[in-house]
Amino acid sequence: MPVLSARNLTKRYGEVVAVDALTFALEPGTITGFLGPNGAGKTTTLRLLLGLAQPTTGEALIFGRRYHELENPMHRVGAVLESGDFDPGRSGRNHLRTLAVATGIPFDRVDELLALVELEAAADRRVRTYSLGMRQRLGLASALLADPDLLVLDEPANGLDPAGVYWLRGFLRQFAESGRTVLVSSHVLAEVAQTVDAVVIIDRGRLAATVALDELDDHRRSLEDLYLELTARQAA
């Protein structure tokens, strides 16, 4: 059973087809890059997978079930959709605690994660004082709270400094090596080429390609060529 799968997944908003008969699946123990131009439907697809939006037709499944059917979903899936999903008036520690209480996780685990993402010193400051990189790390901590088997991250490297990007890459690699799975959307192809095992490329809501990086001879160079070729606009 795939960790995550989209089958004929379609989402229409009136006349606009945001996601169009999308089908793909993730195998355990892999890191998959989710690529596509702005407006290609990446974020909508992630929302459908995470049960925040209902598909018009088709299925979005995680461990073979729809998100809201999962028992204690945060123990299966950790997700960060946007780097700004915090109340600016609440401290980082309290943000994690409100989620911990809702899913029955002890506060010790909150402290553990604050240490992991190196936010201990800022934990009791209100989030409005955090930099973009600190918010990204706090988001990652909330996704990891219940030690999930699958991580879904939307543009996680945004706002991270080079050391942060290096750290994140190592962390995701280690996460996948323990048999767990990562889906990471990104615009930064060079970064993706260094981190992922495979890519799913979508364009205008449709699947453009799924590629294992082993199949490309020079990762960084040919991934860019492939991406540009697949997502080229008719006007271009």
Next chain:
Amino acid sequence: MTAQLRSELLKQRTTRTNALLLLWMVGLVVLVVLLHVVSFGVEDLSRSDNQLKILGLGTGIGTLFAALLGAMSITGEVRHGTIRPTFLATPRRARVIVGKVAASALAGVAVGLLAEALTAGLEAAGLAARGIHIELGSGDYAQLLAGGALASALFAAIGVGVGAVVRNQVAAVVGLCVWLLFLEPLLLGDVPTAGKFAPGASAGAIAGAIQTQIADDLVAPAVGVLLLAAYAALASAAGSIATTRRDVT
């Protein structure tokens, strides 16, 4: 379900929003009650019905702020995007709404008690300072406190429901203020036969008075409890259904 209630209570305690809301409420109660106690003539203030009407100011302000607190608990999450992690942790969204209704109702009890106690204390002090005898008995005060607490708890639930349906914070806050401060007094003044069944008037019936209406013009307290409970149930159910059916953007 208790996990959601505890999470919502923690959310309420960990930002300054509610503390600021309470501060505004205290300021408003002090201003409005003192204005009445200072500006009215001795003869007017000596009448028990007028003394009761001044207590009703506390009920009006307490229920309004309880409703705002309830509405903020959901519209604040929509505004800041925390609704996404909240629903990722608890994808059965009706549970989130029930948690918010319960947590806001508990906070509403505190809001109601504070507003009513402050109003009663300020009025008593003001009347004493002007040498006016207090005509109200302990029964009036007991009904004010217990009724005000209950009415505010139910109004907090109404606020959650309205906030969940409307989602936009400014629209929900303005809507609740316009209804409670403007439309309902108009309704009660012009069409009292229908107006007395409205939510604010029902709160007045429970607590003994609201704004400028005293219990004689309102429904019986028990009927007020039933009416307001029905409004709270209706609003919560509508909020729950709207939240479950709609996509989160």
